Amino acid sequence: MKRSRAVLISCLLALAALSCVSAKTFLKLNTTNDLKRIYAEKKPTPDEHSVPLLYLLANDINIVNNNIYPNFDPTNDYGSHIYGNSDRTPLLDPTPQGCYYYTMGNYKLIKQPNTCSPFRKLPPYVCHPKGMNTNMNRARIVLCLSRETYRWRIHRVYLTQHYENWNTAAYDPARTFEVSPRLLRELQWFSLHSSLVGLKKLRDQYNRNIDNNQLNDIVKKWGGQNHAALALLLFLLNLFNRRMNRSYGSEPTSNWQSCALQDIYVDVVTGDNGYATIRWSGFSEKLRNDGAAIVLNNHKDRVYVFDKSDNSSGSLKNIVPLNEGLQVRLHKISLSHSWFWSRLTLEEEICRGEEFRSPDAVPITNYAKLQLFVRDGYSCFRLYIDNCSEWKSKFSNSWVALYASDTEYTSNYKSKQWQWVTKFKQRPDSGEFKIYEYCTGTMVAPGLQARFMIKDYNEELSFSWRS
Incomplete structure (x- = not known):
């Protein structure tokens, strides 16, 4: 009997270690209603910039039976670094064996400036979200991780922030919350409904008091549909500042309406x-x-x-x-x-209707992405380079080409419709990226495919023109 109890205790301890169980408890956020409640009732009020950061996390993970697996490197991407939990009064319990704490969200963290960093940066909608007050870079997410054979697993997600007093780098336990897989799954639901029809469904599900004029303004002020679902979420949580809230009143502020x-x-x-x-x-x-x-x-x-x-x-x-x-x-x-x-x-x-847009750029690396776009009916390539002064040496043997369809052999590209990427013509910077372009003599057509070769015929990526 004693032996069986010892085995049971050992198994429970091992399970606790693998699950990163913490004895310290924080208010658990299970739904967007919980998220709305803490911003309405919690004093001091949590940093509103936590929501775009949480939205980013939710849309770059897979959730399988409440097990969370990141699609990014949680130890380096998105301003991540190891969290030592070494405050005078530690925020969390010591990590069990096999688990690690990492914190993400520091958009001022540049690990390798101008050296073609392989790590992903936080997107602008997290660093400088529209309709919100100035981002003071306080919001953070702490992840409790363990390494499985070929991937990371996230066992716990904590939403937190630095104290408003910049004399300390500690996190504020009064504004720290545990985030459940259920809430992350609900946030994923928002991103799946980014079309105008989807936004109407979300509006009807969460708040029928938002009329079409207000929904139209949300889309317009956030620059189209790409981030409109996040904008609607922020609106539902009442997180726009007063100036923006006044503009979303009962009177329409736009001089045009979406069809x-x-x-x-x-x-x-x-x-x-x-x-x-x-x-x-x-x-x-x-x-x-x-x-x-x-x-x-x-x-x-x-x-x-x-x-x-x-x-x-x-x-x-x-x-x-x-x-x-x-x-x-x-x-x-x-x-x-x-x-x-x-x-x-x-x-x-x-x-x-919506303005016509070429397909989105496709990442080649974390510092470069390639877009197939149209100019006066012709197929063109646009290369975006982010914070990499040595990109030409990195891509010294790289080239792009057009193909009639995705069934063509790599060597069977359209006649003379290829170019070395180092010979692209530089265009005005976008502010975030340096831009280089090359236009072919081929008219765009549905099914036309672009391919990027890192060297010789070693295909790195391919993507097709949508209709």
Whole structure:
């Protein structure tokens, strides 16, 4: 009996070590309602910048049966470093055997300045999120990690922050919380609904008091749909500062509205031979009877006006050469007639679709990424370099090429449609990246594929043009 008890105790101790169990307890956040409650009720108030950081973590992990596995290096990426838990009064219990504490979120931490660092930086929406007060770089996430055979496993997640008194580097236990896998999974749910239709579903699920005007403003002020789900989350948590909250009042602040929020769908897609095609659907009978002109704009310039459509859906092909920024807008119209002519006059705008954007850039390394984009209908490459003065020596034998489809052999690229990346032409910096470009003589088309060769025919990555 004694022997069996000893075995049982040994097993329990081993399990505790593998699970990074801590005797110290903190308020556990299980849902976004818990997150909202601590910002509304907790005194002192937690740092609002913890939410974008937590959102980043949630969207770069896999959760399998409540086991959390990072898709990044939790010991180096995103401003991470080992956490010694060595404050005068330690925040956490000592790490059990096989576990380590790491802290992430220090956006001022530059481990290897200008030397092509292999580590991921914190994205701008974490460092300087729109609609929030100045980021004082206090928010942190502490991870309790153990190393499995080929990967890290996260056993515990703690949301914390530095004291507001910068005379100490310690974390504030009064503003430290444990984060459950359930909350992380809910935050992942937000990122999966980043389209306007998805945002409407989230709005209806969490807060029906947010009207389409407010939702439209969220999308507009956050620069489109890419981060609109995070913006909606911050809005639901009441974490915009007062200036932004006033702008999200009952009165619309935008002079334009999204068509998708009115269940009208208009967009620009890739047509034939590098030309733009317009598509539309959801034109109600009332809209058709009242009359609405389909207008194609390029940023502020009107480039094409198509008369009103008598069909609820349709398309118009090969209008103008395809370019980034093309956008379909609907306008009310008035018609005047005489014996010899009739004139269509554009009146107020009804709504607009999304601006046409080339596919997102694809990472080559943590300091370089490559984009296939369109300019005047032609396929072009854009190389983004971040904090790496030696990139040309790193890519001295690297080249890119275009392929008719993803089924082509690596050597069967389009005739003369390739270039050494070191011969790309430098363009104005974006502020965050140095930019280099090369345009081919091939028109964009659905299925066209770009490939990056690190050396010879050693393919590093490939990606296709979407329609």
